[in-house]
Amino acid sequence: MKFRYNYYEYKNHSGQTYPSLGVTVSLPLNFNRGNKPLEYELAEQIETFEQEQSNLLRELKDRHRHFYFLKNDLSDLKNDLEYIKVLLNAEKMKSKQSKKEFSPITYIDLSKKFIQKKIEILDKQQELCEDFFQFYLKAGFLNEKNTPQEPKAVELSLANKKNDPNLSTYLWGHFFNQKTNRELLEIFIRTKISTVFFSPANSDLEKTADFIKQCNSTGIKVYRLISENSYALSDDGNKKLQNKLGTIENQGFSGIHLNIEPHTFSDYKRNQETYTKRMNNLFIETKRWCDVHNMALSVSIPMHTPIEEISxxxxxxxxxxxxxxxxDDHSKLLDRTLNLRNVLGENTAWALRIKDFKSPHDIIRTKQLLHDHGIFNLAYYDCALLYKL
Structure with a gap:
């Protein structure tokens, strides 16, 4: 605080004087009571933690990738072993059939290769186990007894099967090959999927069998998705489809889902009656096959499906x-399908395409709208979009 006193005298104005008193007050207007050094230290720690998180994620991804490279190496070694085994058996046959053709040197050499290959397989298996343990250790999936634990999402699904009994999704081969079975299972669990319409295409048979087994063990049904439109191209398409069904018996599928779309053909409108008869034959014969094999049957249909097929x-x-x-306005779609739904009745199901919606909240509102109209059996198209969502 400062005081100031001034005295002014104007001689030209009859000696008038003007005294003045001034006061200056300085106050610090700082309302920030924070501790700046501590804030800077905290921000630095957060940045360090995020960097460590990023490094750990990168390491886990590298370990995961390396693990599957090792699995491929192990598979190659096992194939080599089988080949050597075939050669050894051939030499044994020679020894029994013709002593002249049998060569002990060749047999001994193959035996050495067989033993060496077995040792390589054991080494590779040990490396796989070590990588597996390290991955689970880094990812935090170890309990106090140092035994690997299932990820929580899968663990919950086994204990509490809370899947929506009326919620399905479509899974195509290209996306199936991009993801591990565990990743796919986690998608289904998070979104409460109870049924998967699965088209394996040219996927690995071992992975496909393991996928079906894992789904069934967690209460998720897997239907074989058949979406080959050529079955509707000619009258013998039904016979071809029956032959196809014969190749997928005893693979663990709970049902068949037909997604055959003759309306995509250029001559469909001119020959609608013919295609309708073919589709009806496909439906009836496939239903008969499914009943014999104790499997369910469902189909996908467009909104303009003829009433003859619906019946x-x-x-x-x-x-x-x-x-x-x-x-995304399903009120209009409900109006367009009123006659179709009246015929189908309780067999009416609804397939939602996720990319038609702006947000997950729009999907929730649409599901409620469909429930209000008595439609509870729903499917998401498709699993790849569901994963992004």
Missing amino acids: VLKQAGIDAFIMAYEN
């Missing part, structure tokens, strides 16, 4: 998933 589906008791795509 057959209703009579056979086949759930029909209406492909309600390209419009």
Whole structure:
């Protein structure tokens, strides 16, 4: 605080004087009571932690990738071993059939290679086990007894099967090959999927069998998705489809889902009656096959499906998933499918295409709208979009 006193005298104005008193007060207007050094230290720690997180994630991804490289190496070694075993058996046969053709030197050499290959396999298996343990250790999936634990999402699914009994999704081969079975299972668990319409295409048979087994063990049904439109191209398409069904017996599938779309053909409108008859034959014969093999049957249909097909589906008791795509206003789609739904009745199901919606909240509202109209059997198209969502 400063005081100031001034005295002014104006001689030209009859000696008038003007005294003045001034006071200056300085106050610090700082309301920030924070501790700046501590804040800087905390921000630095956060940045360090995020960097460590990023490094750990990168390391886990590298370990995961390396683990599958090792699995491929192990598979190659086992194939080599089988080849050597075949050669050894051939030499044994020679020794029994013709002593002249049998060569002890060749047999001994193959035996050495066989033993060496077995040792390589054991080494590779040990390396795989070590990598597996290190990955689980880094990822935090170890309990107090140092035994690997299942990820929590999978663990919960085994203990509490809370899947939506009326929620399905489509899974195509290209996306199936991009993800591990565990990643796919986690998608289904997080989104409460109970049924998967699965088209394996040219996927690895071992992975496919393991996928079906894991799904079944967690209460998720797997239907074989058949989406080859050529079955509707000619009258003998039904016979071809029956032959196809014969190749997928005893693979663990709970049902068949047909996604055959003759309406995509250029001559469909001119020959709609012919295609309708072919589709009805496909539905009836496939239903008969599924009943014999104790499997369920469902189909995907467009919104403009002829009533003649709908009547057959209703009579056979086949759930029909209406492909309600390209419009997020499902009130309009419900109006467009009123006659179709009246015929189907309780066999009405609904397929939602995720990319038609702006947000997850829009999907929730649409599901509620469908429930209000008595439609509870729903499917998401498709699993790849569900993963992104």
